[in-house]
Amino acid sequence: MDISEFAQVVINWLDQNQSQFIEMADQIWRTPELAWKEFKSSRLQADFLQKEGFSVTWNVGDLNTAFIAEWGEGKPILGFIGEYDALPGLSQKNQPTKEAIDDGGPGHGCGHNLLGTGAVASAVAVQKWLKSNGKSGTVRYYGCPAEEKGSGKVFMARAGAFNDLDAALNFHPSSINMPAKGGAVGVNAIYFRFFGQSAHAGGAPHKGRSALDAVELMNVGVNYLREHVKDDVRMHYIITEGGKAPNIVPEQAEVYYFIRAAKPDYLAEVVERVHKVAEGAALMTETTVEIRFEEGCSALLSNHYLADLQYQAMQLIGPIKFTQEEIDFAQTINNAFPGTNSDYIDDMIEYYKPSPEIVAALDEYRDQPLVGRNFIALDERIIATGSTDVGDLSQIVPVSMLETTCFSTGCPGHSWGNVATGGMSIGHRGMMHAAKIMAVTAVELYSDPSHLVKIRQEFEQKTGGKPYVPMIPEDAKPPRYEPDGDQTPEE
Numbered sequence: 001m002d003i004s005e006f007a008q009v010v011i012n013w014l015d016q017n018q019s020q021f022i023e024m025a026d027q028i029w030r031t032p033e034l035a036w037k038e039f040k041s042s043r044l045q046a047d048f049l050q051k052e053g054f055s056v057t058w059n060v061g062d063l064n065t066a067f068i069a070e071w072g073e074g075k076p077i078l079g080f081i082g083e084y085d086a087l088p089g090l091s092q093k094n095q096p097t098k099e100a101i102d103d104g105g106p107g108h109g110c111g112h113n114l115l116g117t118g119a120v121a122s123a124v125a126v127q128k129w130l131k132s133n134g135k136s137g138t139v140r141y142y143g144c145p146a147e148e149k150g151s152g153k154v155f156m157a158r159a160g161a162f163n164d165l166d167a168a169l170n171f172h173p174s175s176i177n178m179p180a181k182g183g184a185v186g187v188n189a190i191y192f193r194f195f196g197q198s199a200h201a202g203g204a205p206h207k208g209r210s211a212l213d214a215v216e217l218m219n220v221g222v223n224y225l226r227e228h229v230k231d232d233v234r235m236h237y238i239i240t241e242g243g244k245a246p247n248i249v250p251e252q253a254e255v256y257y258f259i260r261a262a263k264p265d266y267l268a269e270v271v272e273r274v275h276k277v278a279e280g281a282a283l284m285t286e287t288t289v290e291i292r293f294e295e296g297c298s299a300l301l302s303n304h305y306l307a308d309l310q311y312q313a314m315q316l317i318g319p320i321k322f323t324q325e326e327i328d329f330a331q332t333i334n335n336a337f338p339g340t341n342s343d344y345i346d347d348m349i350e351y352y353k354p355s356p357e358i359v360a361a362l363d364e365y366r367d368q369p370l371v372g373r374n375f376i377a378l379d380e381r382i383i384a385t386g387s388t389d390v391g392d393l394s395q396i397v398p399v400s401m402l403e404t405t406c407f408s409t410g411c412p413g414h415s416w417g418n419v420a421t422g423g424m425s426i427g428h429r430g431m432m433h434a435a436k437i438m439a440v441t442a443v444e445l446y447s448d449p450s451h452l453v454k455i456r457q458e459f460e461q462k463t464g465g466k467p468y469v470p471m472i473p474e475d476a477k478p479p480r481y482e483p484d485g486d487q488t489p490e491e
C-alpha cells in the first residue's frame with residue numbers, strides 16, 4: 001500500500017468512529033472547567049484511552065489534571081497534544097444568539113473541548129492503524145491543563161515530559177483551515193511589590209515614603225524604556241494595589257507586568273532591564289522592591305517541514321463541507337458582531353500579505369460566514385505578539401500548530417459566538433478535520449522516518465542546538481486544587 005492508501009484507512013476509521021469523539025467533546029463542553037481544575041475533562045479522556053489499551057500516567061509535572069496516555073513500543077515516538085480548560089464568564093448555549101446556560105459561569109470560548117478531543121481521536125486512529133499494520137512506534141496523548149493560564153505545559157516541560165518525542169502534533173480551533181509556520185513571542189508575568197513607610201499624607205508627608213510613587217515611577221521608567229527595545233517587545237501592566245486612602249501615604253503598592261519578546265535570550269535581557277527600572281524607582285523613593293515571578297512561557301517556533309506535510313494531508317482529505325443550516329447558524333452569530341465576514345478577510349490579507357492567488361481564494365469567502373477550504377500556511381513571516389505554552393513544547397520538540405475551522409468567520413476569540421459553534425456540528429466538523437490531518441501526517445511519519453530526519457534538522461537549525469531552559473524558576477510550584485467528591489484524578 002502506498003501512503004495515500006494508508007491515509008485513507010485512518011480517514012475512514014475516523015469517519016466511521018466519529019460519534020464517540022463528538023460525544024466526548026460535547027460532554028467536556030457541557031461541563032466546562034477552568035484552568036488547573038479540569039478534573040472531569042481529564043478523567044473522561046484518560047479513562048477512554050485506558051479502555052483503548054493506552055497506559056495512563058497521572059500527575060505529570062506535579063499537576064493533578066495532567067496525564068500522559070501511551071501505547072506501542074520503540075521509535076518513532078509521536079505526541080498528540082491536548083488541552084481542555086474553559087474560560088470564566090463565557091457560559092453560552094449552543095444556539096446562534098447570546099444566552100448563557102449558567103449566568104457568569106465558564107464556557108469553552110477557545111474551543112479546548114475540541115482541541116483535546118480532536119487529539120484523542122487522532123491518537124486512537126493512529127494506534128489502530130499501527131496495530132493493524134504491525135508497525136513499531138509509540139503513540140502518546142498529552143492531557144495538558146491550564147493553557148488559558150499560560151503555563152500547564154511549562155511545568156510538564158520542566159519535568160522532562162516531552163524530551164523523547166520525535167515530533168508533536170496539535171491543533172487549535174480557528175476560523176480557517178491552515179497549518180502554521182509563524183512564531184509567537186515568549187512571555188514573563190512578574191509582580192513588583194514596593195514597600196515604603198506610611199504617614200499622614202496631610203499632617204506629616206515628610207515622614208512617609210510612598211510605595212505608590214515607586215510604582216508610578218517604575219511605570220514611567222518602563223514607558224521610556226519602550227523606545228529602546230526591539231520591535232517585537234511588548235510590555236504591559238496593571239496596578240494591582242495602589243494604597244488604601246488618599247490621606248495615608250501608601251506603605252505597600254504593587255504592579256503586575258507581562259513582558260514579551262520573540263527570542264528567549266532577548267526576553268531575559270529585557271526582563272533584566274525592567275528589574276533595573278524597578279530598583280531605580282525604589283532608590284528614588286527610598287522604598288524597597290520585591291520581585292515575584294509568576295509565570296512564563298517560551299517563544300513559539302513552527303516547524304515548516306511538518307507544516308508542509310500537514311498541508312499535503314489536507315489536500316488529500318479535501319475541504320470541510322458545511323451544510324446550509326450550519327452556514328446560516330454561523331451567519332446569525334456573525335451578524336451579532338459588526339462587520340465580521342469581510343473585515344476578517346481584509347485583516348487576513350493585511351496581516352499575512354499572501355500571494356495574489358491566495359488573496360483571490362480568500363476573496364471567495366468575503367460574504368461567507370464559514371471558511372471550509374484548506375489554505376497553505378500564510379503566516380510564514382509573522383511573529384504573533386500573543387503567547388502560548390505550546391512555545392515551551394516547540395523549544396523541545398518540532399511542532400506545527402494546525403488551525404481548523406471550528407468557528408464562524410472572524411468571530412472574536414474568547415467570545416460567546418465561539419462557545420456556541422464549539423458545542424455543535426460546526427465545531428465537530430472542524431475537530432474531525434483536524435483529527436484526520438494529524439492522523440494522516442502521523443501515518444506519513446511512521447511510514448517514512450526520513451521525514452523525521454529533515455524535521456529534526458530544521459529544529460536544530462532553529463534552536464541553534466541550545467537546550468531548553470524553562471522560564472519558570474526551579475522552585476516554582478504550580479497552583480494545585482483538589483477535586484471534590486469522586487473526581488479524584490489520581491490512581
Ligand SMILES: [Zn+2]
Binds near residue numbers: 110111112147172
Ligand atoms: Zn486556546
